[in-house]
Amino acid sequence: MVGLSIGEKYFIQGGIAQDLRTDGRKRLTPRPIFVETGVISQSNGSARVRIGATEVIASVKAELGRPSALHPDKGKVSINVDCSPTAAPMFEGRGGEELSAELSVALQRCLLGGKSGSGAGIDLSSLAIVEGKICWDLYIEGLVVSSDGNLLDALGAAIKAALSNTGIPRVNVAAGASGDEQPEVDVSDEEFLQFDTSKVPVIVTLTKVGRHYIVDATSEEESQMSSAVSISVNRQGNICGLTKRGDAGLDPSVVLDMISVAQSVSERLINTLDSQIAAAEAGEDEL
Amino acid sequence: MSSKETWMRQIRAEIGVVAKADGSAMFEMGNTKVVAAVYGPREVQNRSQQLNANALVRCEYTMANFSTGDRMRKLKGDRRSTEISLVIRQTMEECILTNLMPRSQIDIFVQVVQADGGTLSACINAATLALANAGIPMRDIVTSCSAGYLNSTPLLDLNYIEDSAGGADVTLGIMPKLDKVTLLQMDAKLSLDTFENVMQLAIEGCKAVADYIREILLENTKQLQYRRGT
Numbered sequence: 075m076v077g078l079s080i081g082e083k084y085f086i087q088g089g090i091a092q093d094l095r096t097d098g099r100k101r102l103t104p105r106p107i108f109v110e111t112g113v114i115s116q117s118n119g120s121a122r123v124r125i126g127a128t129e130v131i132a133s134v135k136a137e138l139g140r141p142s143a144l145h146p147d148k149g150k151v152s153i154n155v156d157c158s159p160t161a162a163p164m165f166e167g168r169g170g171e172e173l174s175a176e177l178s179v180a181l182q183r184c185l186l187g188g189k190s191g192s193g194a195g196i197d198l199s200s201l202a203i204v205e206g207k208i209c210w211d212l213y214i215e216g217l218v219v220s221s222d223g224n225l226l227d228a229l230g231a232a233i234k235a236a237l238s239n240t241g242i243p244r245v246n247v248a249a250g251a252s253g254d255e256q257p258e259v260d261v262s263d264e265e266f267l268q269f270d271t272s273k274v275p276v277i278v279t280l281t282k283v284g285r286h287y288i289v290d291a292t293s294e295e296e297s298q299m300s301s302a303v304s305i306s307v308n309r310q311g312n313i314c315g316l317t318k319r320g321d322a323g324l325d326p327s328v329v330l331d332m333i334s335v336a337q338s339v340s341e342r343l344i345n346t347l348d349s350q351i352a353a354a355e356a357g358e359d360e361l
Numbered sequence: 362m363s364s365k366e367t368w369m370r371q372i373r374a375e376i377g378v379v380a381k382a383d384g385s386a387m388f389e390m391g392n393t394k395v396v397a398a399v400y401g402p403r404e405v406q407n408r409s410q411q412l413n414a415n416a417l418v419r420c421e422y423t424m425a426n427f428s429t430g431d432r433m434r435k436l437k438g439d440r441r442s443t444e445i446s447l448v449i450r451q452t453m454e455e456c457i458l459t460n461l462m463p464r465s466q467i468d469i470f471v472q473v474v475q476a477d478g479g480t481l482s483a484c485i486n487a488a489t490l491a492l493a494n495a496g497i498p499m500r501d502i503v504t505s506c507s508a509g510y511l512n513s514t515p516l517l518d519l520n521y522i523e524d525s526a527g528g529a530d531v532t533l534g535i536m537p538k539l540d541k542v543t544l545l546q547m548d549a550k551l552s553l554d555t556f557e558n559v560m561q562l563a564i565e566g567c568k569a570v571a572d573y574i575r576e577i578l579l580e581n582t583k584q585l586q587y588r589r590g591t
Contacts, residue, residue, distance in 0.1 A: 222380065
């Protein structure tokens with residue numbers, strides 16, 4: 075990104091202080107979101123999300139696997155993000171690894187809950203096939219194609235949309251398998267079960283610039299941030315995960331205030347996102 | 362020739378998909394989807410590589426983890442990607458008027474979103490559009506198409522299944538106005554006469570892609586004119 079002059083920096087900070095950002099938005103106004111589903115025909119589910127100039131693609135692939143010994147009745151989900159060099163020249167070669175790792179971990183924290191698997195936004199027990207022997211492994215891959223800030227929110231929305239688009243093939247398990255034998259499974263090519271995404275949270279990032287915080291920062295605004303808090307909230311208004319980035323310290327009362335702001339913003343975001351996803355799926359069915 | 366073997370897959374292209382890049386394009390050939398972004402001409406990042414009389418052209422080819430049928434744990438910088446990056450770079454460098462931009466750097470990044478055969482061709486077509494979108498001066502556009510030979514029939518624009526069937530696969534890149542071949546790759550074996558037929562078919566395919574690309578660029582220019590109010 076081309077560097078910002080001192081005048082431009084003051085302009086951005088001053089605008090935010092006066093509730094008038096450089097693109098005319100108010101502090102808590104997000105950019106419009108556009109969702110397209112089913113963009114990768116080879117995956118079980120996929121979605122492409124555009125927020126302003128930020129564009130990300132998420133893909134969900136389901137493969138048969140063995141559940142872990144600690145949770146024999148649950149499937150497994152792994153989330154991985156990759157930053158494409160098309161988004162910024164500095165992502166060339168291994169340049170994007172740090173950011174990719176940061177985004178992957180933040181998404182895992184927001185969507186998959188703690189180490190014990192409790193409180194996950196994605197219901198892992200719906201992925202079990204034969205307890206202790208066979209389960210579905212979901213591989214969620216995110217790709218950042220173009221970056222203009224707010225990557226985490228865009229990826230969260232894309233993953234939610236991709237999961238809504240995901241069809242898990244119906245599996246028929248051969249009866250009569252005993253003991254340690256691997257049961258025979260027949261994976262259907264025709265019938266698919268739609269994945270239940272009603273509990274999947276959305277991620278809202280609040281970026282603190284000066285003494286105020288903004289929703290959905292562009293990369294210019296992010297360059298001026300002192301800190302940012304990303305909060306994942308589900309439909310019930312419960313908080314599913316929280317990540318703070320940036321060097322500056324935050325007063326605890328500020329963090330609590332940010333959380334309540336995120337909860338109200340997320341309600342609107344979930345409604346917008348759900349209607350966009352429904353429209354995208356309907357549009358796809360017509361084709 | 363109007364039989365089905367000589368039909369190309371449906372192509373679709375869009376310009377300006379990566380807003381922050383100087384030029385970008387998305388190119389689809391059937392199920393193969395590729396995004397190309399061009400950054401430049403800009404200052405050379407690594408002074409030791411600077412060329413005094415020409416622009417430095419760099420290229421990187423990356424495949425998304427989900428782009429192929431089996432999810433692959435890809436390593437960035439694996440041999441195949443490096444080779445393809447090199448091929449794309451050499452092909453595009455040939456058509457860019459690098460002597461007009463000395464001591465500068467042009468980066469071409471190509472990202473494969475979905476791969477279903479003909480990825481190299483789609484990458485070159487996308488790169489051409491992205492360079493044009495960036496306003497980088499070129500001798501001519503470069504278009505590319507692949508053709509193969511299966512069951513004694515020349516086939517145009519192979520998809521992944523056809524490509525893996527064991528017949529030959531010829532990838533061709535031409536500069537249509539100048540009528541020059543800039544890229545020619547083939548694997549497996551073909552007799553010389555068959556090769557000429559297959560190559561001729563690929564050239565027809567390239568020319569069809571060139572017509573489409575020119576249409577897209579013309580439409581884009583009309584849009585720019587319209588926005589300018591002329």
